[in-house]
């Protein structure tokens with residue numbers, strides 16, 4: 001059994017606010033004189049009974065956390081800590097998702113909000129060794145014209161490296177808004193060479209995965225895990241090579257599945273889908289990236305070969321230049337070639 005913290009991997013589904021360390025949230029709240037809701041002080045949603053989990057509670061807590069980010073220094077701190085935490089977990093590449101809309105008022109507009117994040121991403125990449133690229137995400141709760149504005153902004157910073165925009169997403173409550181109305185924004189993003197990486201197939205089932213495939217032509221789906229509910233939809237996902245950014249503890253935190261063992265990743269993989277594990281919003285759900293791989297080992301019974309294959313999926317699904325990816329894949333081979341050691345002490349986690 002090899003140490004999963006040293007398994008080279010990429011992190012493709014992590015939100016800017018949701019990446020925050022609980023201690024940082026507490027520090028920012030204290031600095032700005034804000035009172036945190038009790039559940040945020042207790043750190044995560046998994047403490048809520050399964051029957052009471054759900055999107056609305058999640059959204060309320062997320063908004064309260066976001067309100068603690070009040071200036072440019074806070075924004076930079078979040079990016080740096082996300083990169084540092086990812087680096088410590090073996091992540092070579094983080095594609096961090098941000099909707100600059102919420103932060104625009106803090107720094108004088110959408111453009112500076114995105115530029116602060118990109119600049120911090122460049123600095124954090126150098127400082128930590130984990131390459132941080134950015135996905136600009138529009139919100140389903142806003143007008144589709146706002147999404148187009150964001151897509152045009154994202155297009156101006158398109159690239160494939162650290163501190164560049166690599167993708168365009170669509171986040172927030174999947175049940176809200178009409179997916180087809182966001183197609184124009186995604187056309188703008190794709191024309192600029194950005195990956196299409198909308199959320200879909202978490203709160204809604206396989207039918208909506210089909211709609212997202214038709215309308216937004218995703219390179220990767222945020223979640224997409226419920227494609228497993230319909231063999232035809234899953235076949236389309238596989239045939240089109242659409243990556244699935246599966247976030248097991250987020251699924252459980254939102255009550256989509258009762259336990260991590262119920263998240264149908266083995267079925268997705270057996271069908272030939274490419275799955276990259278992600279943490280989504282560890283501030284609210286608890287576990288960060290490496291614990292998703294630990295769940296794969298304990299919940300789905302994956303051996304080190306299977307875990308290395310998962311890591312390879314995550315790396316090949318990045319938007320990094322292919323020579324960078326080849327180097328990381330060689331590091332995965334080296335991880336697997338090294339002799340396994342005794343399992344690390346299991347740390348008590350909630």
Ligand SMILES: [Zn+2]
Nearest residue numbers: 015199222280
């Ligand atoms: Zn997400």
